[in-house]
Amino acid sequence: MVGNLINSRAKLAKLLVCVLCFSFASVTSIRTSHANQVFVHPGAVNGKIELERVRQRIQSDPSLWSGTGKFAPLRALATPYTKTQSPCNLQRCEEEAKADAKKAYANALAWYYTGDARYAENAAQIFRIWVNDFEGYKVVPGVSGQSQLNAGWIGALFGSAAEVLRSYAGWSEKEKSDVKSLFATRFYPALHQESEWNGNNDLTQIDALMNIAVFSENEAWLNEARDRLLRRNPRFFFLPSDVGIDYRSTSPSWFSPVRWVAGVTQETCRTNAKLPNDNGHHTQYALASALRAAEVAWNQGDHSVYGLNQLRYTAAMELLALQVLSGDMQGVCADPKTTSSLFDTWMIGYNHYHRRMGIALPNTQKLLGNGDSKFFKSDWNIFYESLTHGD
Numbered sequence: 001m002v003g004n005l006i007n008s009r010a011k012l013a014k015l016l017v018c019v020l021c022f023s024f025a026s027v028t029s030i031r032t033s034h035a036n037q038v039f040v041h042p043g044a045v046n047g048k049i050e051l052e053r054v055r056q057r058i059q060s061d062p063s064l065w066s067g068t069g070k071f072a073p074l075r076a077l078a079t080p081y082t083k084t085q086s087p088c089n090l091q092r093c094e095e096e097a098k099a100d101a102k103k104a105y106a107n108a109l110a111w112y113y114t115g116d117a118r119y120a121e122n123a124a125q126i127f128r129i130w131v132n133d134f135e136g137y138k139v140v141p142g143v144s145g146q147s148q149l150n151a152g153w154i155g156a157l158f159g160s161a162a163e164v165l166r167s168y169a170g171w172s173e174k175e176k177s178d179v180k181s182l183f184a185t186r187f188y189p190a191l192h193q194e195s196e197w198n199g200n201n202d203l204t205q206i207d208a209l210m211n212i213a214v215f216s217e218n219e220a221w222l223n224e225a226r227d228r229l230l231r232r233n234p235r236f237f238f239l240p241s242d243v244g245i246d247y248r249s250t251s252p253s254w255f256s257p258v259r260w261v262a263g264v265t266q267e268t269c270r271t272n273a274k275l276p277n278d279n280g281h282h283t284q285y286a287l288a289s290a291l292r293a294a295e296v297a298w299n300q301g302d303h304s305v306y307g308l309n310q311l312r313y314t315a316a317m318e319l320l321a322l323q324v325l326s327g328d329m330q331g332v333c334a335d336p337k338t339t340s341s342l343f344d345t346w347m348i349g350y351n352h353y354h355r356r357m358g359i360a361l362p363n364t365q366k367l368l369g370n371g372d373s374k375f376f377k378s379d380w381n382i383f384y385e386s387l388t389h390g391d
Helices: 002-032 048-060 070-079 091-114 117-133 146-165 173-192 197-218 221-238 280-300 305-307 309-325 347-356 362-369
Strands: none
Touching: 048 091, 070 091, 070 280, 091 117, 091 146, 091 173, 117 146, 117 173, 146 197, 146 280, 173 197, 173 309, 197 280, 197 309, 221 280, 221 305, 280 305, 280 309, 305 309, 309 362, 347 362
């Protein structure tokens, strides 16, 4: 009996060693799985499958690209660039910078969808001007500021635009190299310094960093953004199964939800004294940025970001969609009224989890089915995703 016990303990010890070896090997595999990244192009937030799907739809039905067609909002932005200098790098110039970035992205997409080189030239000209004289976003070490958010907003659009445009034959290698330098010297420092403001700021920075990393083929930036996203997710998207996080005393504040359910976010109950209420407003920005970043990872062959965060992201999508549909925060916040602002936030996640993966998302589906592209505003780094990733 003693011999059997010794044998049993020996077997258990061997099994434990195997388990530990396997666990260590698994962790090592996770840590090294992104080494020697082979970049896929086009592969930022717009992968080849999505780009080709839209291009083929427009080719088969040119009315979609007419002044009154479904893609009219995007076409309206895809106009020539007539300015001779870039905006300043201060907050007072952020609307002008946003207009430039949206115009660059719209023109790049218009070129890919239609094949008309005039659109590509419009986009390339914007980059030429910014390369020439944009001062770059300034940051103070250890201090969070608006420059970090602006670098995220503008960088996310410029990174997406540059990646779509990269195969345009009229854009020289020298010009593309200049844009990579623009990203490295005048955007990256502000993106690298993680904002300590509300989570939507950091997620916007992550979105931008993922997109410019792909265009620049910078593996270190891609891994940096991906690691930050995985750290930020449980600090922004709540799941009841989370352990080891004191959500009631973390910084930034969670704005005191009165009911903690799956899908509550760090900014769900953020509200203002004046209407329209903020409840759900900034959550839309944050969720859109997280989904955009996950989409970039997917297009680069990393399916783990979507996979590991399936419950977090789908719970947040479904809860927010229900709150928007009902106009009520569903007992989650002391202030029951949902924001009246609505952005094109859900489509990238819906396209992945429902269309690719077959997961039922009834609230999101109902919300998206309640209107057309006019129903959703596109603002900052949320850019007509019902058109780029929709049905």
